[in-house]
Amino acid sequence: MKRSVVGTLSAAAALAAVPAAAQVPLTPRALGMANAYVATARGSESLWQNPANLALPGTLGWSFTIPTLSAGADVLGLDLGEVVDIAQYRKQTDERKQQILADVPPGGTEARADVRLPAVSGQIGPFAAGFSFNTVASHTIDRDFVDLLLFGFQAQPGRYNITPQETQGFRASWWDFAVGYGRRLPVPLPGPLTVGATAHVYMGTALLRTGIVRVDTVRNNVGVPQDLQVTYAGVKDRGGAGVGLDLGAAYQPVPQLTLSAAVSNVVNTFNFGGGRSQKQVTLTSADYRTGDLQGVLDRYDASEAEYNEASASANVRALAADLGVDTDLPRTLRAGAALELPSRTTLSAAYQGTLGESRLSGLWEKSLGVGVQQRLAFISARVGASTNLDSGTLLSGGLSLGPLNVALAHITDGSPADADRSGWVASVGFSARGNWRSR
Numbered sequence: 001m002k003r004s005v006v007g008t009l010s011a012a013a014a015l016a017a018v019p020a021a022a023q024v025p026l027t028p029r030a031l032g033m034a035n036a037y038v039a040t041a042r043g044s045e046s047l048w049q050n051p052a053n054l055a056l057p058g059t060l061g062w063s064f065t066i067p068t069l070s071a072g073a074d075v076l077g078l079d080l081g082e083v084v085d086i087a088q089y090r091k092q093t094d095e096r097k098q099q100i101l102a103d104v105p106p107g108g109t110e111a112r113a114d115v116r117l118p119a120v121s122g123q124i125g126p127f128a129a130g131f132s133f134n135t136v137a138s139h140t141i142d143r144d145f146v147d148l149l150l151f152g153f154q155a156q157p158g159r160y161n162i163t164p165q166e167t168q169g170f171r172a173s174w175w176d177f178a179v180g181y182g183r184r185l186p187v188p189l190p191g192p193l194t195v196g197a198t199a200h201v202y203m204g205t206a207l208l209r210t211g212i213v214r215v216d217t218v219r220n221n222v223g224v225p226q227d228l229q230v231t232y233a234g235v236k237d238r239g240g241a242g243v244g245l246d247l248g249a250a251y252q253p254v255p256q257l258t259l260s261a262a263v264s265n266v267v268n269t270f271n272f273g274g275g276r277s278q279k280q281v282t283l284t285s286a287d288y289r290t291g292d293l294q295g296v297l298d299r300y301d302a303s304e305a306e307y308n309e310a311s312a313s314a315n316v317r318a319l320a321a322d323l324g325v326d327t328d329l330p331r332t333l334r335a336g337a338a339l340e341l342p343s344r345t346t347l348s349a350a351y352q353g354t355l356g357e358s359r360l361s362g363l364w365e366k367s368l369g370v371g372v373q374q375r376l377a378f379i380s381a382r383v384g385a386s387t388n389l390d391s392g393t394l395l396s397g398g399l400s401l402g403p404l405n406v407a408l409a410h411i412t413d414g415s416p417a418d419a420d421r422s423g424w425v426a427s428v429g430f431s432a433r434g435n436w437r438s439r
Contacts, residue, residue, distance in 0.1 A: 026116045026132060027068055028405035028427040032398020033371025034384025036350040039260035039338035040373065043433050044121040047128040047180040050248035050262035050334065051196030054126045054182030057252065063433035064122035073113040074411055074423025077105040089149050090291025097150040104143045108166050112138040128180040136360050139169035148228060152288040155225040162230065164315050168211035172327060172360055175203040191252040197245060202329065204240025207272035209323050213315035231282045235307060235320045239274025244329060261335035270329050276307040278316065330358040346373040364388045378402050403430045
């Protein structure tokens with residue numbers, strides 16, 4: 001039984017799924033250097049950063065990764081621990097509930113998440129191939145709805161003003177099968193100039209819009225409110241397919257300095273589509289009182305049916321109409337430089353940004369970062385910092401010990417309102433590489 005959708009409903013800003021964004025790279029090495037990695041990537045990592053790096057001098061003879069998980073999430077106003085506590089709202093003390101509610105901004109809260117799972121990727125010489133699973137999700141929630149979940153229905157005039165527009169969710173998931181190739185150009189320059197291309201086959205698994213679609217006050221015979229019934233619905237498209245093409249170039253004016261740039265999805269034909277279904281569940285005082293999320297999930301899943309435009313309510317039709325808006329896979333520019341020092345230290349800097357509007361661009365639409373990597377025998381350590389060129393910052397660190405690679409980053413994002421965003425990005429994976437070749 002699937003629980004990914006209704007978890008957002010009862011967990012306040014919890015996500016519609018465990019979930020390419022500017023600060024959630026596909027590998028721990030990239031995250032450890034705050035994503036300032038496009039000029040540093042070598043071997044199988046070049047497939048996801050810049051395929052032109054596959055043809056640079058001294059590239060790896062072979063490399064592979066199995067599997068890697070990169071995930072990031074941030075929340076407006078709350079911290080991730082408070083989101084978990086909302087999901088278990090019946091277990092919290094009244095003092096804790098008051099604290100959580102006080103932290104929810106007047107305009108509501110929002111959680112966002114981005115998960116990348118490169119299941120397998122490998123490289124031999126200038127060729128690389130791999131596949132990954134990707135999910136981007138977000139959910140907003142009305143402050144009054146948090147009040148209702150935490151404290152149950154209270155018949156007090158003016159206490160609730162729950163509007164459908166302020167509690168809505170979005171999720172998109174897809175598979176990416178990629179093949180890349182790099183080649184050195186025979187041009188009379190002081191150093192090697194390489195180009196590369198990565199071809200993608202995309203397969204969609206889910207495109208989902210959810211939200212509150214109806215709020216009804218139940219009154220007794222003399223008109224006194226007895227309950228507030230909140231109906232939550234979701235509309236989902238399954239499937240979709242298409243292809244994409246990334247192009248990149250790299251140049252080494254001197255052996256120690258690499259300049260690298262790439263644009264992903266220069267060509268892209270992918271669209272979500274397929275069978276459309278809908279689900280719906282109504283929460284009542286019994287749900288607020290017992291906190292039986294399992295019962296809510298069971299009712300929600302049992303309601304799944306084929307989407308029917310004619311019988312759908314106006315708010316459900318609005319969710320369906322918005323389902324495919326700004327859901328093209330983002331075209332992303334990456335550009336950066338890396339300098340190798342004699343001390344086995346690598347200094348790097350990079351910019352990454354989404355070209356155009358897309359809900360799939362993840363937590364940040366752009367970032368500018370710097371990173372340092374120090375190699376010591378079988379250990380490599382990394383640190384980095386990046387900004388979204390506004391009020392957001394990310395500080396990261398990572399470590400490679402033999403085949404194990406890990407990285408962790410903390411993200412903060414100031415808001416023009418009275419609340420900030422904060423969250424974490426983590427990445428872990430295994431890799432092997434070797435058999436260096438000279439060119």
